[in-house]
Amino acid sequence: MAERTFSRGMIFGIVIIILMFGGLYYMLSAPTTLNGGLIEPSNTPYKDTINVTLYANALGWDYGVKGDHTNPTFNITVGTRIVFTVIEADTAPHTLTIADSPSESSTHLTLVTTSQLTQITGHSVTVSYVFDKVGTWTYWCEIHPTTMVGAINVLASANTSANANCHVSPDSAQHHSQNNNNLNSFFEFLLDISGAIIA
Amino acid sequence: MSTTDYLIEVSVTISIIFLILFYIYYKYNSAKSEMDQVAEKNNYVDTGSYFRDNFGGKTKAIGIKPFLLNDSKSIGIRYIITSIIFFFIAGTFGVIMRVSLVEPTPTLFLNRTVIYDVLTTQHGILMIYMWALGSALGFSYYLLPSFLKVKKDSMGGYSSAAYWIYLLGAIFIVLSRSSTRWYFYPPLSINLNPYNAGSFNWLAVLGMEMIFVGVVIAAVVVIKMIIMDRDDNVKIEQMPLFAWAVLFTLIMLVASAPFFMLGLAMTFYDFFNPVFFVSSSSSPLSFAEMFWIWGHPIVYIAVLPQFGLIYEIMPKFTGNKIYSYASGVLALGLLMPLSELVWGHHLLNSGFGIEWGLFFSTASFLVVIPSAITVFNYIATLWTSAKIRMTVPMLFVVNGIFDFIIGGITGVIQSNLELNEVLHGTYWVTGHFHFIFLGITTGIGFATIYMLFPSLTDGRKYNVRLAYWHFTLTAIGSFIMSMGWTVGGFYGMPRFVAGYFARFQAFQDTAILGGVIVGVAQLFFLANIFVTYSKKPSIPTNNALEDAYNLPVLENGGE
Amino acid sequence: MNQKYKVEIIWIIAVLAVLFASMGINFYVTGMKSFSIATKETPGENLNGTIIQVTGVQWSWSFEINGVKSVDNFTLIVNHTYTMVVDSLPVGTGQAVIHDLLIPQFGIQVYAVPGQNNTITFTPDKTGTFIFECVEYCGYDHYKMRGYFSVVD
Structure with a gap:
């Protein structure tokens, strides 16, 4: 009798400990990004490689020159591998997600997840994808799908190369300088606020 | 395989399953009729009450047996075991999410701040529904049959089913990894993706609905037990104050739960066809109203039974009777309608207008009256006592009263219309209800568990030194934590954030210190279980709480 | 019985003393001019002030004053009456969610409810830099919906 009760109470304690850590492990492994249905073709053969540098800004994707929010359209041939270099241009979280249709359909693949980005301006991530299907593809940021969305036209013939339309606007330069002002005035406001509240 | 073969296989399988089920039902039924005869022979009204009083000793301990029997004592132990387990699970979440706030920018969950939101949501839901509500139901089921000398125990089947639905609902909520906070404000909660409510928030809504079904069934069973199954010698005007507290709590629960149950059902419809709580066809705030009609009473449901338990524990250690029985019942009774009237103070700044705000602000001030009557009743009982024995349960009680006074005062302050605009949504609110939930709900919960310790563990004494630790x-840690929040919240530190302005770091780090101390304190309780069970049973399995109504002489069972 | 009455009377007197003392402190502190950073008016009245169109989206605040739009940052002029009109707009395909703008030093809090314009009128009394933040949980980057604004001469 004593043996049985001895183990029973211990089992209760052990069950509590196991459930504590099990529950914690389960919560810590919660998904932090969406997963689509598009499979990354890691072994797909490719004919050509194009390097694309994208600046991720909540107002829109920039191509090449920082400060432009036009969400460029890329025209490539089928079987081309694009090496995306995503450079963060603001402090918001972003993703680079692609889909093989003009709309942001359920079949998509997140190439750059939020956990790969640091939300620090200037940080970059490089990923690649082989566009092996003819048609209009879409790329966008899952967090800002209305502003940061653009198209990739995958063509069957081999007579076009990557191009993008860019024009510089002064809009984003102003935006960044404001951010810097925020950081600089940090100590001033700290003194001001505490003084005002205590008074 | 041809279709015919397939059909034959399926039908044979189904037949075997039915045969097994029928055999189980036959065994159950014959055992039950046998037990019915035995119960009748022993002058019991039904099998349940015979089981309750005789099977496996007068009380039942922690183990597997309570999960198989359907009498009210076993159901009570089920709820107590579940609530302790979920207290530790949710507590771990709480400590980890607090530690993640050590720096102004997220460190532990860098780029994965959604984990912080998941932990916060789970901590809130599990602590309120599984720990506060679960332990209250457990103590009611366990103590009331002795307190009221309940003669019948015929609703065991319903209670058991309700318990399993409730438990399954909680498991669904844990599995959902929802991140929408414990109130499911719809435009966020129907956006099913990791950036908003979590991909499986629909499972959380389903689980919440199941918790409600279980709790409401259990509440009706306990109300029936109090009103109809009392022994003829126990007059309703002489009922123990704990029974009054449970009665008022559960009436409040049954009266206010339907609003949120309906709101959840409408939210579930909104997952497929968003019409009820979106701005295009309705107002998102309509859900907030439906939620808070339930959401304010639930926070009283979490403290009212514990008020009743204080009334039961206190006389054991002060040696005198409760100062005023009538005012105790009056205060508990007043809290019931008033708590239903003040729910609007959760939405004071949401644009309903100044008159709405004035009404609910004034109503919130009225809640002070019954709360103050209760506290003065406790203090008067302590004051008029000749000698107070400061055992561990009594220390929890005194600390609970102390914390409730602070928590209550901070609560009154924030119901002021002007101050609410500063304090709403800040850590002030968190500090306010953690004072009360840690002092009253958790403190009195553990005080009661310590009081019931010999019964729950087959007659073992708890280790007094570990219990003191x-x-x-717990007392020191919860005070530090809640004070850090309350002061920080007054300066505008927002709740539910994974990162914060650097100027709030001192307050956050204070709260982290307190939170870790509270977390470590609960490990002493866990250690107490191990230490206790490493020794053989040495004392009778009765406890001081029930003995007051069973035996004329008080033994030292609660120590 | 006598003892009981004595205890009760002592209690009542002690509690009343504490209540009146705290009430006095309250009156003294809130009555001081230096305590106030901004005067606030009853919502819905006096919409004549300069309109600040505040829009909460996931996850930033945008402020539009006299046609100039700025994100997570704005500037006010001291002793000038402003009226905030607060709304919430959706981002992408999801539904717009509820936000809550809090300016703790001004004692101003307004819910940003989709499809509903909540207003509040206030006049800043002091110059300086102040903070604002979102205090209603609104998703992934809720904690980043915050920033500083300044009140200048």
Whole structure:
């Protein structure tokens, strides 16, 4: 009798400990990004490689020159591998997600997840994808799908190369300088606020 | 395989399953009729009450047996075991999410701040529904049959089913990894993706609905037990104050739960066809109203039974009777309608207008009256006592009263219309209800568990030194934590954030210190279980709480 | 019985003393001019002030004053009456969610409810830099919906 009760109470304690850590492990492994249905073709053969540098800004994707929010359209041939270099241009979280249709359909693949980005301006991530299907593809940021969305036209013939339309606007330069002002005035406001509240 | 073969296989399988089920039903039924005869022979009204009083000793201990029997004592132990387990699970979430706030920018969950939101949501839901509500139901089921000398125990089947639905609902909520906070404000909660409510928030809504079904069934069973199954010698005007507290709590629960149950059902419809709580066809705030009609009473449901338990524990250690029985019942009774009237103070700044705000602000001030009557009743009982024995349960009680006074005052302050605009949504609110939930709900919960310790563990004494450590660290840690929040919240530190302005770091780090101390304190309780069970049973399995209504002489069972 | 009455009377007197003392402190502190950073008016009245169109989206605040739009940052002029009109707009395909703008030093809090314009009128009394933040949980980057604004001469 004593043996049985001895183990029973211990089992209760052990069950509590196991459930504590099990529950914690389960919560810590919660998904932090969406997963689509598009499979990354890691072994797909490719004919050509194009390097694309994208600046991720909540107002829109920039191509090449920082400060432009036009969400460029890329025209490539089928079987081309694009090496995306995503450079963060603001402090918001972003993703680079692609889909093989003009709309942001359920079949998509997140190439750059939020956990790969640091939300620090200037940080970059490089990923690649082989566009092996003819048609209009879409790329966008899952967090800002209305502003940061653009198209990739995958063509069957081999007579076009990557191009993008860019024009510089002064809009984003102003935006960044404001951010810097925020950081600089940090100590001033700290003194001001505490003084005002205590008074 | 041809279709015919397939059909034959399926039908044979189904037949075997039915045969097994029928055999189980036959065994159950014959055992039950046998037990019915035995119960009748022993002058019991039904099998349940015979089981309750005789099977496996007068009380039942922690183990597997309570999960198989359907009498009210076993159901009570089920709820107590579940609530302790979920207290530790949710507590771990709480400590980890607090530690993640050590720096102004997220460190532990860098780029994965959604984990912080998941932990916060789970901590809130599990603590309120599984720990506060679960332990209250457990103590009601366990103590009331002795307190009221309940003669019948015929609703065991319903209670058992309700318990399993409730438990399954909680498991669904844990599995959902929802991140929408414990109130499911719809435009966020129907956006099913990791950036908003979590991909499986629909499962959380389903689980919440199941918790409600279980709790409401259990509440009706306990109300029936109190009103109809009392022994003829126990007059309703002489009922123990704990029974009054449970009665008022559960009436409040049954009266206010339907609003949120309906709101959840409408939210579930909104997952497929968003019409009820979106701005295009309705107002998102309509859900907030439906939620808070339930959401304010639930926070009283979490403290009212514990008020009743204080009334039961206190006389054991002060040696005198409760100062005023009538005012105790009056205060508990007043809290019931008033708590239903004040729910609007959760939405004071949401644009309903100044008159709405004035009404609910004034109503919130009225809640002070019954709360103050209760506290003065406690203090008067302590004051008029000749000698107070400061055992661990009594220390929890005194600390609970102390914390409730602070928590209550901070609560009154924030119901002021002007101050609410500063304090709403800040850590002030968090500090306010953690004072009360840690002092009253958790403190009195553990005080009761310590009182019931010999019964729950087959007659073992708890280790007093470990229990003192448990109490001391809980009291100190919860005070530091809640004070850090309350002061920080007054300066505008927002709740539910994974990162914060650097100027709030001192307050956050204070709260982290307190939170870790509270977390460590609960490990002493866990250690107490191990230490206790490493020794053989040495004392009778009765406890001081029930003995007051069973035996004329008080033994030292609660120590 | 006598003892009981004595205890009760002592209690009542002690509690009343504490209540009146705290009430006095309250009156003294809130009555001081230096305590106030901004005067606030009853919502819905006096919409004549300069309109600040505040829009909460996931996850930033945008402020539009006299046609100039700025994100997570704005500037006010001291002793000038402003009226905030607060709304919430959706981002992408999801539904717009509820936000809550809090300016703790001004004692101003307004819910940003989709499809509903909540207003509040206030006049800043002091110059300086102040903070604002979102205090209603609104998703992934809720904690980043915050920033500083300045009140200048």
